[in-house]
Amino acid sequence: MHSLLEQLTQRQWLWQGSALPAAGQQLSSGYAEFDRQLGGWPASGLLVLQSQPAIGELRLLLPLFKQLQQQGLLGLINPPQLLQAEPLAAQGINPSQLLLLSGLSETDALWAAEQLLQSGLCSLVLLWQGTLARKAARRLQLAAQSQQALVLQLTTHQPELTLPLALALQLLPQPQGLQLKVLKRRAGWAGQQFYLNWQDEWPELYPVLTRTHAALAETA
C-alpha cells in the first residue's frame, strides 16, 4: 500500500491538501486596481497570459520584474522580436539580471525553462509559447513550486484551463489603458473583469485629448 501511494505521488497523480501554499502569499503587481481585484501576483507556480502583442502586456509585468530581480535572474525565452534593454533599464531593471534565450525550438525552450528553474538562480521565467502540453505544464509547475519561482507563459491562443495553473488572464487593449479578464484562478472564481487606467503613467501612449495636443498633432 505504501508503495502504491509512493507510485502515485511519483507519477504526480496524487494532490495532497498540505502541499497547497497558503493562498494569501502573493507579490504586489505595482498597480492599485490589480492588487485590489486579485491581491497581486501569486508568489510561485505557473501562470498564463493570453494577449495580442504590443498592447502593454510587458509593461504590465515591469513592476513585477523590478521586484523579482533582487531575488534572482529573470529568464526570457523566445521573445517574438528583438528585446531592447533601454526601456527596461529606464524602469530600474538591471540588464545584467536578464537572461535572454532566443531562437529555440519548442523542446529546447521547455528544457531551458526547466534548467533555469532547477538551477535555483532564476526567480522568474517568461516563456513566449503558443500551447503547453499537460506533462510539460505539470513539470514546470512543480519546478517553480520547489524553487519558489514564477513561470509565465505569454500566448495569443486560448489557454487550456484544465492545466495546473495558479492564474490565467486575458488582456484586451483600451484607449485609456488595459482590460483584464480572469480565465482561471486557484482558490478563486474565474470570469472576474477589470480595467487599468494608464493615462497618467504613459501620457503619450494613452493621450487625454486636450487643446495643446491638437495644436501639435499637425506635423512638420
Add this chain to the structure above:
Amino acid sequence: MSETSAAAPPSGAVAYAELFCRSNFSFLQGASSPEELVSTAAALGYQALALTDECSVAGVVRAHRQIKQQQLPLKLIIGSYFQLPGLSLVLLCPDRQAYAELCRIITNARRRAEKGHYQLEEWDLRSSKHCLALWLPQGEAEVDQYWGQLLSRHFSGRLHLALVRQLRYREARYLAYCQTLAHDFALPQLAVGAVLMHQRERLALQQTLTAIRLKTPVQQLGRQLLSNAEACLRPLSKLAKLYPAAALAQSVTLAAACQFSLDELRYEYPSELVPSDLSASQYLQQLVQAGARQRFGTAGPAASIQALIDKELALIAELRYEYFFLTIYDLVQFAKARGILYQGRGSAANSVVCYCLEITAVDPRQINVLFERFLSRERQEPPDIDVDFEHERREEVMQYLYQKYGRERAALAATVISYRLKSAIRDVGKALGINEMQLEHFIKNLNRRHDVVSWQQQLSQLGLNTEQGLGQQLVQLVEQIRGFPRHLSQHVGGFVISAGPLYELVPVENAAMAERTVIQWDKDDLETLGLLKVDVLALGMLTAIRRCFQLVQQHYGLTLSIAAINGYGDDPQVYRQIQQADTVGVFQIESRAQMSMLPRLRPACYYDLVIQIAIVRPGPIQGDMVHPYLLRRHGLEAVSYPSPEVAGVLSRTLGVPIFQEQVIQLAMVAAGFSGGEADQLRRAMASWKKTGELLQFKEKLINGMLSRGYQQDFAERIYQQICGFGEYGFPESHSASFAVLAYVSAWLKHYFPAAFYTALLNSYPMGFYSPSQLIQDAIRHQLRVLPVCINASAAAHQLVLHQGDWAIRLGLQQVKGLSPQTLQQLLQQRPAAGFCHPVQLKQLGLNARELAALASSNALQSLTGDRYNSRWHLLDQQTQLPLFAAVAEPATPLLQPPSEREAMLEDYQALGFSLDYHPLHYLRQRGKLAGCTLASDLATVRQQAVVKVAGLVTCRQCPGTAAGVTFLTLEDESGNINVVVWQGTALAQQQPYLTAKILQVNGILEREGEVIHVIAGRLTDLTPLLEALPAGSRDFH
C-alpha cells in the same frame, strides 16, 4: 546704419527674428562663421539676427562688417549666451548702456576664471539694469522655480521665456511644461532656434567639433551628439508650422526694441596727456615747433618742410587725432628717459610731424615723403604707427603703459588663433578615430608649400584612401574646419588705450601669460570700428646695438648714438665692406639671399641700402623685377619712362617699381585713382592671396592707364608687378627705418668688431646665425676668442685686453646646463686668486649635474689640464668628508688625456662649437678630404670648372619663390660655401640630402661677379667619419 525698412512680410508668410544663434566663436560649438550666418539669415528673409556667442562678443564685428559690405537687409543685434548650473540665459543689448553693461558682465565672468573659461555669478544678474533676457528653462521643476523667481525679480518687464523646437525626444511634454511656467511667471513666450549652423549640411562638422571638444572619437559619443540637424537657420515656412504664431510675432517685436548698433561706439582718448591750460592741438603745435628747431637746426626747417608740417597739423586737427600722437609721444619720451633704444615705423615714417616729435629717425629729406600714405580724408581710421623697442626691455614699456593708464584702460588687442592645415588634420583625424601613428605620419610628410600637388593628393599618395570611407570624410571636414577659430591669444604688441574703463567699449579677458589682459577683438575689428591701436614691438637688433654702445663707452670712452652715426653721413669704407657681402650679424642684410645680392647691387649710399632691403623680399622676385633694376643700375638696359608723371614716381628706382608707395603713386598718377582708393588697393594687395579682392581693381587700373595713353603691355606689366607685391611688397617707410639700423650695425662691425661680436653673442638668440657661426666669422676677422675659464670668465661674454689687442673672453653663460643662480653664486664666492683645485668647487655645494657641465665645457682646464682629469676629481666622493678636506694629494694622472677628436666632439656637445679644432680641419689633416677645395680657394677656380668641396651643413633653405631649388651652406675651416641643389638631384639622393651632417659635393662652379655658387652633382655623406657630431643645422627655416 539706417533702420532696416524690411519690406512688410508678403501676405501669409510669417515675420521672424532669430534671437539665439552661436557662431564658431563659441569655440568647438558653433559650426558656421558670423559671415555665413548673417548672409543666410538675410537670404531667408529674417528681420534680424542676434549673434549670441557663449560669454563673448568676439564675432559681432565680423558680422557687422559683412552686413555693411554686402548691404544686407538684416539688423544685427548684439548679445551673449551664459550658462550656470541649472540656468541657460541669453542677454541682448537694446541700447548703448545695455551694451556697456553686457561688456562689464562678460569681463567680470571671464576675469574670474582662467583663459578659455568663465564663471558667471548671481551678483552679475542682479547688477544688470538695461539688458533684455531670454530664459531657456531646464525642464526640472524645482531648479526652474528657483531661477524663475530670481530672474523675474531682477529682470522684471525685460524677461522672456524662450521656446525651442528641434523635434527632440518628448518635446511636446517639455513645451507644455514651458507654457505652464510662462503662465505661472506671467512671461511673454518667444520663439528661438538655438542655432549652431547656417545650413543642414554642417551637421557632420558640428558633430566633429563636439568630438574634438569631448576628446572621444565620434563613433562612441552616442547621445552626446545632436540627434538631428534642426539647430540650423530654417526657412520661415517651416518655422510657421513648428511654432505658435504669437511666439514668432513676439520675436519680431523684441527685435524692433533693440536699436543699438556698433557704429555708435566712439573712441575717447586718454585726456591726462595734455596740460590743463592748453588745448590738444595747441600743445601738439608747441611740441612740433620745439622738435623742428631741434631737428633742422635753430633756424627752423626750410620753407617746403614748414609747409608740409602745417598741412599735416591742419589735417590732424580736422580729424581730431591729436591725442593719438600725444600718446605715442609720451611713450617715446618715457623710453628715451629710461635709455631704452626705440624706433618708430609704419605709415608714420612718412610724416614730418613724427620726425619732429622724435618718433621716427628717418629724415624726410632723404626719402620722398608720401602724405596720402600717412593720412587721408576718405579713410576713416587713424594712421597705424608701430614702435620697436629693445626686445629685452619691451616688458618695461608695457608695464609702464599698464601703470600709467591702469589695468581697466589699457589692454592688448587679440589675435584669433585659427585651424591651420596640420592642426586641422590632427584634430579631425583623432575625432574620426583614425589611429594616431598614421596621422603623425601624414602630417610629418605633408609639404605645405608644395604648389604643384594639392595637400589632398599628397595625402592619398601617403596611403590615405580619400575617395570613400573615413579618408573622404577627413578631407571634406578638414577643408571646412580650416580657418575656424580655436582660441583668442594676445596680439604681439598691439595696445588699446581708452579714456574711460575699456570694458565699457569691449570685453576684456585674461591672456595666457600672468597679469596680461586681452580684449575680445582683433586688429581688423579695431580697424573696422576706427578704434586706436598702438603697436609696441620688440626688435633684437636694438638690444645688440645698445650693448655695443655700452661696451664702446666702457672700453673706448666714446659715446655713440643712432642719430650720431647717421649724422656722419655715408662712410665709403663701411659701404665697401657691405659690397663684399661681409655682413654676418648686420641687421636685415645678413641672410643668404641678401648676401648673394649685395655684390651685384653694390649699395654705396643710404638710399641704395633702402632699396637693397626692399628688393630681396619675395615680392619683387616673383614679379621678376630684380633683374631689370640691376640691369639698369649697371647701365646694361636703357632707363625709360612712358610719361613724365611716371618718371616723377619711379625716377628714384630707375623706372622699376619696388616699394608699395610707388604702386600707390602710380595708381594715382597713371590710372587716376583718388588717395583713398589707392590705399584700398594697398590693403587689397596685402591680403589678395586670401580674399582675392585685387581682381576688382584690375579693370579699373588698366582702363585708367589706357585712357591716359599708356600701352596695354605696360599696364599689364604694372598689374603683374602689383600681384607680385601682394605677398610681401615692402613699404618704403619700413625699409627706410630698417636701413638706418642696418647702416649703424654695419658701421659698428667695421670700426669696433670685437665689441660688435661680443654684443651680438650676449643678445643671442637673435638674427640668422648660431653662436658657432658668429665665432667662426670673428676668427676669420683675425679676432682672438678666449675659451670659457672658471677663473677668468664672467657671466656674460667679455671684451678683454689680451696681449695688447682686444679679444673676446667667452662667458660662463655659454656652458649648457649651468643655472643662472649657480652662476651668480660661483662668481660671488670665487676667491680673488681664483680656484686652484676642483675640490673647492664641490665645497661650494654645486650639485653633480652642474659640476659635470663645468667639466665637460673644459672650463676647469686651468685647474686639471683636461676634461677627463677634472671629471675624475669631481667624481671622488672621498674628499667631501670634512676630515680629509685639508689633505689634497697631488692629482696623479691615471687616465690618458682625451684625443683631439674626442675633445672636439665634447666641445660641440657642451658649448655648441669648438675654438681650437674645426671638424673639417681635423678630417683634412687625416687626408680624408683628398681633392676638396677650401672655401677661401674657390675664388681662384675658373668659371664652369668641375670642383669637389666638403663642409659642415649649417643651413638648408628652399624659399617658396624659387621652384624646387634648395640652397645649402657648407662651412669649412676657411669659410662658407654656397651650394645650389636642383630638385632632381635632391630627389635622386634623398639620404645624403636629408640627413648628412658633413657633406661632400661634386659639382660645377658658377661665378657671377663676386658671387660664387656650386651647382650640386653628386652628394656623398661623410658624417660616419665623425660619428656623434651634434652640430644642428637650421633646416627648411
Add this chain to the structure above:
Amino acid sequence: MRWLYLYFPSLQLDQLAVQYPAQPMALACPKRHQLLGVNSLAAAAGVKVGQSVATAVLLCRELQLFSPEPARVKQLLQQLAERLYQVTADLALQPPDALQIRVSSMLKLYPDPARYWQQLQLQLADCPYQYLAAAGQTPLAAKLLARSGQAELYLTPAAEQAKLALCPLTASDLPAASIEQLARLGIRQLGPLLALPAAELARRFSQDVLQYLAALTGRVLQLPKFYRPRLQFNRELQLHYEITESPQLLKPLQPLLQQLQQFLRRANLLCQCLQLTLQFRQHSPLPLQIRARAGEACAANWQQLLSLHLAQLQLPEPVYALQFSATDYVPDQRASCNLLAQRSQPLSKAQLLSVLVARLGEQAVVTPVLSLSHWPEAESSASAVAALPALNAALCYQLRPILQLPKALPLTEAVTLLSGAERLEQLCWQSGTLLQRDYYLARTEQGQLWWVYRTPQQQWYLQGWFS
C-alpha cells in the same frame, strides 16, 4: 667552455619575415616614432635604428612598419626553450631575447663539445631566427662576448680574456648611468676598466659596478633560474570494441575524468577546456572542444557537459581510438556562496550558462547590454557575459518600444498618430550618407501601440512594438 649564451637579435622581425617574405621591415615605437629594429632589406636602403619614422619612410617608400609586441616575443622564446630542452638540460631563459646554457654538466653526455654544439644547431636549424652563440668561463663573460658580436666557441681562457678586454662597455650589464660616467672619463672598453685599482673605483662608483666585475671575472658565481616545463594532462585511449553510438562514448571516458579530477586537485587548478579527438578507420579524425566557462574540476560536472555535447553528435564511422587532453588551466579560488539562501545553490551562474551554451549553442544565450545611441538599429545585444557600466536609469529613454523589429517593415495598416514628430538623423561616418527619419507613436484599429517612422520620400515603416 663552461657556459653558452645564445643571442637572438631580431626574433619578431624574423618571425614576420616568414609571413611577408622579401619585404623591408622595421619595428617602430608608436609613442616616440623611432625605429627599434630594422631587417636586412631595410638596412640596405639606408634605414637605421634610432631614425625617425618620417625620415625612414622618405628613404624607403615600401617600408612596412610594425609595433613591438613583447608578449609574442616572450612566447617565441618559450617555444625555443621547449625545443632545446629535448637536447640539453640546464637551460635558463634570459628575456627578452636570449638563452643561457650550462654546458659543463652536459659534457658528461657529450665528451666532444663540437658534437654537443652540432646537436644544438640541428634543433635551431629549422627555426627561422638568426642567432649569435658565444661561450665563456662565466655566464656574464659569455653574454658580454655574444652581445658584442664575438661569436667564438672554442677559446682558451687566455684568448678569452684578451677578447673580453676589447668588448665595449655599452654591451655589458652595467647601469646606463655608470656607462655614461665611464665614457666621460674616456673608458669605453672593459680592458681599461679592469686595469683601474678597485679601491679608487670603490670611491667613485656605485656597488653594482663592482659586483658586476666580480661576477664577470668569476670571483663570485651567480646561478640563473633554470627552466621548468609546463604542466600537461593528455591521454591516449585504444577502445576494446568500436563504438557506433556517440552517447556510449561516455563509458570509457569516465576513468579518464576521474584521473583528470585527481590531477587538477593535486595541482589545485581548474581546467576550462577539454580537447577530444576521435579516430576513425577511413574518415579523418574529428576534434571536439568542450568549454567550461568558469573552469571545472569535478568529474561529474564534466560528465554532464560531455553528455550534452555527445547527445547532438552523429558519428560518421565507428570510433576505434581517441585522444583526450585538458588545456587552459586556471587557479582554483572557490567562489564564496552564502549559506543562508533558502534555495539550494548547486550551480553558479557561470556553470548554468555553460550548461545552456553546451546544448543551445553560443549565439542563443545572451545578456542584453545598454548602448545609448540615438539610432534604433545600433546593435544593443552583446556576447553572453559582458561587463556592464554602472546603470544610470535617468539617462535611459523610457518612451521606447520594448520589442523592436530587427528590420523595419513597410507599414500596410492604417494607423492614427498619437504624438508629434521626433526627428532622428544619422550620418554614416564610413559612407558619408545622411539618413533622416521622423518617428511617431501610433495606434492601430485593434488597439496595438506601434513605433513608426516616415522617410523624407514620404514612405512609412513599422520599427517596434510598445508591448
